[in-house]
Amino acid sequence: MLDEPKDFIGYLMSQLINRQLEDPNLESRVKGWKMTVVLATDYYPVTLTFNKGVRFAKGAASDATLTVEMSFGTIIRLVMEETSTIKAFLKGEIKAKGMFRHPMAMKRFYGLLNAALKG
Amino acid sequence: MVSLKEKFERIVGADHVSDGAAERYVYSRDMTENPPREPQLVVMPSTAEEVQKIVRLANEERVPLVPFATGQSVGGLTIPQVDDAVIVDLKRMNKILNVDEEGMYMVIEPGVTFGHVRKYLDESHPDLRYTYAISSPFTSVIANALLQGLCDLSTRYGSMAEFINGLEAVLPTGEIVRVGSGILGDDNWFGRYPLPDLVGLFTGWQGMTGIVTKMALQLWPKKPFTRHFALFTFGEFMTTDLLKQIVRADLAEDAGALSFSVVKALIGMPAPIEAIEGEPDYGTFLTLSGITSLELDEKVRVLKRIVDRSKAEEPKNLLIPFEAVARLMSEEAYGWVDFPSDSFKQLTEYDGLTWMGTYIHPKNWGEALFKGRKIVEKYGYELMAFLKPMKGMHFCEFKFIIRFKRDDENLKRVHQCNNELLDLALDLKAIPYKTPVWSAKKLHERADPNFIELVRRIRDLLDPNGIMNPGRWGL
Numbered sequence: 001m002l003d004e005p006k007d008f009i010g011y012l013m014s015q016l017i018n019r020q021l022e023d024p025n026l027e028s029r030v031k032g033w034k035m036t037v038v039l040a041t042d043y044y045p046v047t048l049t050f051n052k053g054v055r056f057a058k059g060a061a062s063d064a065t066l067t068v069e070m071s072f073g074t075i076i077r078l079v080m081e082e083t084s085t086i087k088a089f090l091k092g093e094i095k096a097k098g099m100f101r102h103p104m105a106m107k108r109f110y111g112l113l114n115a116a117l118k119g
Numbered sequence: 120m121v122s123l124k125e126k127f128e129r130i131v132g133a134d135h136v137s138d139g140a141a142e143r144y145v146y147s148r149d150m151t152e153n154p155p156r157e158p159q160l161v162v163m164p165s166t167a168e169e170v171q172k173i174v175r176l177a178n179e180e181r182v183p184l185v186p187f188a189t190g191q192s193v194g195g196l197t198i199p200q201v202d203d204a205v206i207v208d209l210k211r212m213n214k215i216l217n218v219d220e221e222g223m224y225m226v227i228e229p230g231v232t233f234g235h236v237r238k239y240l241d242e243s244h245p246d247l248r249y250t251y252a253i254s255s256p257f258t259s260v261i262a263n264a265l266l267q268g269l270c271d272l273s274t275r276y277g278s279m280a281e282f283i284n285g286l287e288a289v290l291p292t293g294e295i296v297r298v299g300s301g302i303l304g305d306d307n308w309f310g311r312y313p314l315p316d317l318v319g320l321f322t323g324w325q326g327m328t329g330i331v332t333k334m335a336l337q338l339w340p341k342k343p344f345t346r347h348f349a350l351f352t353f354g355e356f357m358t359t360d361l362l363k364q365i366v367r368a369d370l371a372e373d374a375g376a377l378s379f380s381v382v383k384a385l386i387g388m389p390a391p392i393e394a395i396e397g398e399p400d401y402g403t404f405l406t407l408s409g410i411t412s413l414e415l416d417e418k419v420r421v422l423k424r425i426v427d428r429s430k431a432e433e434p435k436n437l438l439i440p441f442e443a444v445a446r447l448m449s450e451e452a453y454g455w456v457d458f459p460s461d462s463f464k465q466l467t468e469y470d471g472l473t474w475m476g477t478y479i480h481p482k483n484w485g486e487a488l489f490k491g492r493k494i495v496e497k498y499g500y501e502l503m504a505f506l507k508p509m510k511g512m513h514f515c516e517f518k519f520i521i522r523f524k525r526d527d528e529n530l531k532r533v534h535q536c537n538n539e540l541l542d543l544a545l546d547l548k549a550i551p552y553k554t555p556v557w558s559a560k561k562l563h564e565r566a567d568p569n570f571i572e573l574v575r576r577i578r579d580l581l582d583p584n585g586i587m588n589p590g591r592w593g594l
Contacts, residue, residue, distance in 0.1 A: 004388070004389065006388075006393055006395065007395040007397075007398065008379070008382075008383055008388075008398050008399075009398075011383070011386070011388055012386070012447060015386075015387075015448075016447065042434070042435050043397045043399070043435065044396070044397030058395065071435075072351075072435075072437060073437050076437070076439050076440075079443045079446050079447055080440060080443050080446075
């Protein structure tokens with residue numbers, strides 16, 4: 001069971017990811033992840049802590065495995081499938097810190113994000 | 120000796136009169152902080168003739184009457200202001216009498232709700248559309264029109280009172296009268312002019328000048344192409360300035376802006392909702408429509424250009440196609456813009472609900488919102504403002520809604536908060552609407568005394584025995 005954050009983006013992400021975790025295989029895999037991801041939007045950052053599940057907190061954790069920067073507008077464009085994470089990344093609309101040090105974390109998070117935003 | 124109850128029973132039948140404790144309790148209050156008062160009886164007529172007999176009897180017996188449609192008012196508007204009142208509940212008068220396709224109007228009774236109209240038009244007249252109020256689907260259409268309330272077509276056409284083509288009413292002295300073109304007979308309710316415009320004798324009077332038993336209201340053609348957007352914005356002045364630009368460009372069929380806390384409630388976030396730093400301050404639902412897809416596309420293009428231009432001042436302003444909102448939140452999101460009344464059930468999270476709403480000059484809109492926000496924050500309530508550009512931007516609406524737990528401390532605090540909000544509104548020369556009595560009295564203190572005297576004289580002329588909703592509007 002995910003926490004229900006008090007902030008808009010945290011709540012939205014928790015709902016979207018929760019929908020994905022209704023798939024028991026994915027839920028089981030995600031439970032095995034151990035990483036901290038900061039989703040730094042132009043509104044404010046949200047920290048997703050993966051450790052036997054996912055917790056959401058407003059703000060940026062200082063010990064993040066990955067920091068993914070994107071505007072809320074880019075999130076909407078991803079949802080509308082006007083762009084993809086790859087295209088947005090190549091255009092600089094998504095920036096990631098820590099991806100070279102933690103490529104597996106990057107792969108996991110992008111996969112989950114893609115699935116969550118496309119429903 | 121025949122009792123008063125028996126006399127009413129002879130008019131409407133024994134099944135439609137009650138002096139039971141449960142009924143008297145239910146009709147004595149609403150969800151607001153306004154003090155309750157029990158009526159002595161509740162009567163439920165089903166025809167204008169029965170209403171007429173009720174009014175005549177009330178004159179003979181000098182019994183105060185309080186008209187009541189479906190009881191969805193949030194303003195204490197159906198709470199008796201004097202003891203021993205009789206509630207005249209018009210719920211049984213719930214017929215849609217006629218829809219005139221060519222003249223684009225409908226004739227309805229007071230118990231007809233927005234939900235009834237929507238269903239009936241969808242099934243029987245799919246090329247016409249009506250509207251919905253920002254309240255429950257059980258709300259009486261006539262009550263909202265008489266109280267000069269707003270709806271989703273107000274952005275373009277103004278308050279719902281402006282949609283009235285004419286009406287039939289039982290005067291406080293018992294005569295049945297018509298106003299508007301319907302004076303020449305049925306099937307002729309096309310408008311109010313060119314005649315002395317006596318619709319105004321009934322709108323805004325909160326049931327002091329008679330009981331409306333029938334009303335003709337305008338309908339509109341349903342445009343085949345529609346798109347919805349959500350607009351996220353920051354700051355009271357920037358938000359209202361942007362809405363002014365959008366509405367003055369005649370792009371939006373509807374624009375309803377909500378504090379972001381309301382948006383968060385809509386997506387299912389649990390109460391109490393906090394405004395979090397960094398989040399947008401407002402979410403506006405915009406509806407654009409066109410006769411052709413080309414017309415609609417062009418409106419969308421201009422809308423995007425206006426929003427893009429606003430990003431020079433606030434880069435985080437964001438226009439979101441509703442398809443994205445639905446994908447993010449679920450298809451239920453379309454319910455917020457299609458017939459959003461029901462989505463406002465979040466407002467009844469607690470057993471208390473109140474608001475202070477006004478119509479205001481566009482130049483004072485942003486300031487009212489900015490200062491009102493500070494007042495609500497000071498009292499520690501959730502920030503739940505609702506604003507609507509009205510009548511193509513000729514005027515504006517703003518209200519602060521408070522949902523609260525009905526305990527003694529909250530009742531007092533809510534009243535203080537509403538008092539401060541009203542003082543602010545009056546300082547900015549806003550006119551409060553659907554006013555509870557305390558609010559009307561404050562308006563009287565500031566208004567032209569000759570206006571108040573004229574209102575009093577008209578009321579006394581129409582109701583010499585003082586039986587129609589005495590004490591209402593602070594008179």
